[in-house]
Amino acid sequence: MTDLMVKERAPVAPAPQSKPGSADQANKTPLEAIKAAKDGLDVLPDIYRYAREGFGAIPAEDYERMKWYGLFHRKQTPGYFMMRLRLPNGMVTSDQLRAIASISREAGRGAADLTTRQNIQLRWIEIENVPAIFERLNEVGLTSQQTGLDNYRNIMGCPIAGLDDDEAFDASHMARAVSLALLGYEFSNLPRKFNISISGCRHDCGHSRANDIGLTPARKLMNGFAVDGFHVALGGALGGTWPQLGQPLDVFLRTEQALPFCRAAMTVFHDHGSREKRTEARLKWLLKEWGIERFVAAVEREMGQTLMRGGESMLVAHDGDHLGVHQQKQAGFSYVGLHVPVGRTNAEQLAQLADLAEAYGTGEVRLTNDQNVIIPNVHESILPNLLAESLLATLQPNPPGALRGLSSLGLTQLGQPAVR
Numbered sequence: 001m002t003d004l005m006v007k008e009r010a011p012v013a014p015a016p017q018s019k020p021g022s023a024d025q026a027n028k029t030p031l032e033a034i035k036a037a038k039d040g041l042d043v044l045p046d047i048y049r050y051a052r053e054g055f056g057a058i059p060a061e062d063y064e065r066m067k068w069y070g071l072f073h074r075k076q077t078p079g080y081f082m083m084r085l086r087l088p089n090g091m092v093t094s095d096q097l098r099a100i101a102s103i104s105r106e107a108g109r110g111a112a113d114l115t116t117r118q119n120i121q122l123r124w125i126e127i128e129n130v131p132a133i134f135e136r137l138n139e140v141g142l143t144s145q146q147t148g149l150d151n152y153r154n155i156m157g158c159p160i161a162g163l164d165d166d167e168a169f170d171a172s173h174m175a176r177a178v179s180l181a182l183l184g185y186e187f188s189n190l191p192r193k194f195n196i197s198i199s200g201c202r203h204d205c206g207h208s209r210a211n212d213i214g215l216t217p218a219r220k221l222m223n224g225f226a227v228d229g230f231h232v233a234l235g236g237a238l239g240g241t242w243p244q245l246g247q248p249l250d251v252f253l254r255t256e257q258a259l260p261f262c263r264a265a266m267t268v269f270h271d272h273g274s275r276e277k278r279t280e281a282r283l284k285w286l287l288k289e290w291g292i293e294r295f296v297a298a299v300e301r302e303m304g305q306t307l308m309r310g311g312e313s314m315l316v317a318h319d320g321d322h323l324g325v326h327q328q329k330q331a332g333f334s335y336v337g338l339h340v341p342v343g344r345t346n347a348e349q350l351a352q353l354a355d356l357a358e359a360y361g362t363g364e365v366r367l368t369n370d371q372n373v374i375i376p377n378v379h380e381s382i383l384p385n386l387l388a389e390s391l392l393a394t395l396q397p398n399p400p401g402a403l404r405g406l407s408s409l410g411l412t413q414l415g416q417p418a419v420r
Helices: 030-037 040-053 060-069 094-107 127-139 172-181 255-272 283-290 292-303 347-360 383-387 408-414
Strands: 071-073 081-084 091-093 111-114 120-125 196-198 213-222 225-234 247-254 324-327 333-338 344-346 364-367 373-379
Touching: 030 060, 040 060, 040 127, 060 071, 081 127, 091 094, 094 111, 094 120, 094 127, 094 347, 094 364, 111 347, 120 127, 172 196, 172 255, 213 247, 213 255, 225 255, 247 255, 247 292, 255 283, 255 292, 283 292, 333 383, 344 347, 347 364, 347 373, 347 383, 373 383
Parallel strands: 196 213
Antiparallel strands: 071 081, 081 120, 091 364, 111 120, 111 344, 213 225, 225 247, 324 333, 333 373, 364 373
C-alpha cells in the first residue's frame, strides 16, 4: 500500500439516531435476530477496531452487519472482502473514477466489476485497508453505505439522461436525490432488500418493472396545462421462487412527489413486511397478502395526501442498448457507448476511462445496466480521435453480436458466479 496506509481515524459519516424496526415478531429468522441485537449501521466503530486488530477479530455475526457498509466477506477467498459502492443513476466523474481505480490498484489487486444496477464492485479488499478506503471515497463524494442486505440498493435510471433528444424529461437528479436522502437509520432495517428505478426515459432503460418501485415518465393534463410526472409499478422481483414483474398502479406522481412516495412506500414495507421467512419477505409478498389497493391506501396515509390517478404513459418500445456512437440533443455532440465484456474491468481501464472522459468529454462517465460504459459530450470535431484510442480496441463501441448482449447474469447458466 502507498496512499492507503491505515491510520487511527474517527469513523466516517456516523449515522443519526436509531429508528427501531418491526423486529418484535415471533419466530424471527437468524438474520432478524442479528439485526435486533444491533443495527447494521452500528458496526462502523467495530470495522475501525477490526482494521487495527486484524481479520481474526471479526465475529461471524458482524460479517452480516458489515454488508451495511458494502463489505461482503467472500467464503471462496477467506480474509478478503468484496466492496460494493453506491453510484446513483450510474453517474461518476473522472475524479471519482480515478479514486476508485487507485483503491482497486492499491488495495484490491486491480480488480473491478460493473454490475447490472449501474454500479461498481471492488474485490480482494482486506479489513486493515478499509478505513483508508472509506476516507478516500469520502474525499470524492462517494460511499459504500447500505449497499447490501436489508437496505435499498443503488437507484437506477437512464444512463443517457439529459443527452437523449427523445427522453420525456431528465430524471437523473431525482434518482440521485432519492438515493442520498434516504440513507441512515430510517431504512437500515428493512425486511429484505429494496430496488428502485426512477427514469424519464421513454424506452424504460431503468427496467422499471424489475424493481420494487419503478417510476416511468407520464404526463397529465391539469388545469389546462400538461404536467410531467411518473407512473408507478410496484413489487417487481425476478429472483426467488415466485418471480414477478412490477404491477402498474393507477397513480400519477408529480416529479416532486418521487421522494415522498418512495419514503412512504418503504416505510409501509418496513413496518408491515414479513420478517419470519426471508424467501417470502420482498415487497411482492406483502402486495400478495394485502392487495394493491390496501397498500396504496397505507402509502397515502403515510404521505398525508391522496394520490392523483390517471395520466398518459410516455413510454414507447424499448430500442436496444447504448453501444456505439449516438448523437445527443446538444448539437454537435455525441455519446459513445463502450462494451465491457461481462462487466469485468480493472484499475488500469478505469483510470484510462477517466482520462478519456476528460480529454474528449466533460469529465463524466455513465454506467449502464448492461454492465457497459458511456463517455458523453464528445464533440464531433474530436470524435474520430476518441474512436482511434487504444482502449477502444478492448472496450469496443461495436462488439461482435455474440458478445454484445452478454452480461454476467448469463454466466450463471455456465456455472459462473453472477455479479449482483
